[in-house]
Amino acid sequence: MxxxxxxxxxxxxxxxxxxxxASHAIFPAISANMNTYIARVLEDGVTPVTQARVDAARLGYWKRYGATLLGMMRHHGVCAADFLSQTHDLHDLRAMMRxxxxxxxxxxxxxxxxxxxxxxxxxxxxxxxxxxxxxxxxxxxxxxxxxxxxxxxxxxxxxxxxxxxxxxxxxxxxxxxxxxxxxxxxxxxxxxxxxxxxxxxxxxxxxxxxxxxxxxxxxxxxxxxxxxxxxxxxxxxxxxxxx
CATH class of the missing domain: 3.40.50.1000 (HAD superfamily/HAD-like)
Structure with missing residues (x-):
């Protein structure tokens, strides 16, 4: 055809x-929020959660599933609505935009x-x-x-x-x-x-x-x-x- x-x-x-x-300021802020969220989920009260482990989860799930959220849901049982709300909680969004x-x-x-x-x-x-x-x-x-x-x-x-x-x-x-x-x-x-x-x-x-x-x-x-x-x-x- x-x-x-x-x-x-x-x-x-x-x-x-x-x-x-979004790479100017928004993505860095979302990534920081994701790091905080993922670290809290991975925390077991015994072994400290390293930045390398958090990065591996955030980027690894993104590469494997197309979205970090899907990996967090599948492997850690997180609530999608909670994850999205907290990771995209950005103060003064207008000032961050280009x-x-x-x-x-x-x-x-x-x-x-x-x-x-x-x-x-x-x-x-x-x-x-x-x-x-x-x-x-x-x-x-x-x-x-x-x-x-x-x-x-x-x-x-x-x-x-x-x-x-x-x-x-x-x-x-x-x-x-x-x-x-x-x-x-x-x-x-x-x-x-x-x-x-x-x-x-x-x-x-x-x-x-x-x-x-x-x-x-x-x-x-x-x-x-x-x-x-x-x-x-x-x-x-x-x-x-x-x-």
Whole structure:
């Protein structure tokens, strides 16, 4: 079947490090909150919990399951709502944010519906979108709390969750475009037949050392990425390359 892009595609936009620079201050603060939370869970009252052990859990679960939360739920029985609430408890969120200007105009120029699809919790992502003043440009806002399949939490990069999302919104995979900074999420989407756009401008400050080590390889365009852009503001000029 020839490549095509419909006149009105459905866009799935990630939030953190796609629509704004979460690596500037927000991700470091969330990571610090996660460290505190994980250390408290790992504490057994006998052996001190080292930073290396906390880091191994936070990054190890993220690499293995796509989200630290899933590992904490599976291996330590934590409550998802409690984990999300405490790790995303950020004071003065507005002061921590960095973003480009003109994102609203950019979204208006893109044909088709836009859906926010984020592994972040609803309360946090709602506040971020409010500060960005982008809420009105999105037909739907799908946060991690809504990513359940068969009563199991299935955040990105779950292909099962993405398939359910497409069916629920009545859109064919080939008529959908995922805009993301995270390659593993783009890979899953491409395997389902979605178009994929990789946003790279905020990778330079990613706090995870594993990603920093992977940077040279990651910046080579993988075969499951249709378009690589530095900024989402470049999307209108790259539409033809998504056809």
């Amino acid at each position: 020839p490549n095509h892009i419909p006149a009105s595609p459905v866009w799935l936009f990630d939030l953190d490090n796609t629509l704004h620079d 973003s480009e200007t003109g994102l609203g105009r950019l979204l208006q120029r893109l044909p088709g519906r836009k859906i926010l699809l984020t592994n972040a919790p609803r309360d946090y992502s709602t506040h971020v979108m409010r500060h960005l003043r982008l809420q009105r440009h999105f037909a739907h806002h799908i946060a991690i709390e809504q990513m359940h399949v068969h009563r199991q939490l299935r955040p990105k990069p779950s292909k099962l969750m993405l398939s359910r999302l497409l069916r629920r919104h009545g859109v064919a995979a080939r008529d959908c475009i995922l805009v993301e900074d995270t390659l593993v999420n783009l890979k899953s989407a491409k395997q389902l037949g979605l178009r994929t756009v990789w946003v790279t401008q905020y990778l330079r400050r990613n706090e995870a050392s594993t990603l920093a080590q992977m940077r040279p390889r990651r910046l080579i365009l993988p075969n499951y990425v249709d378009v690589k852009v530095k900024s989402v503001r470049q999307l209108p000029k790259r539409l033809q390359r998504l056809r």
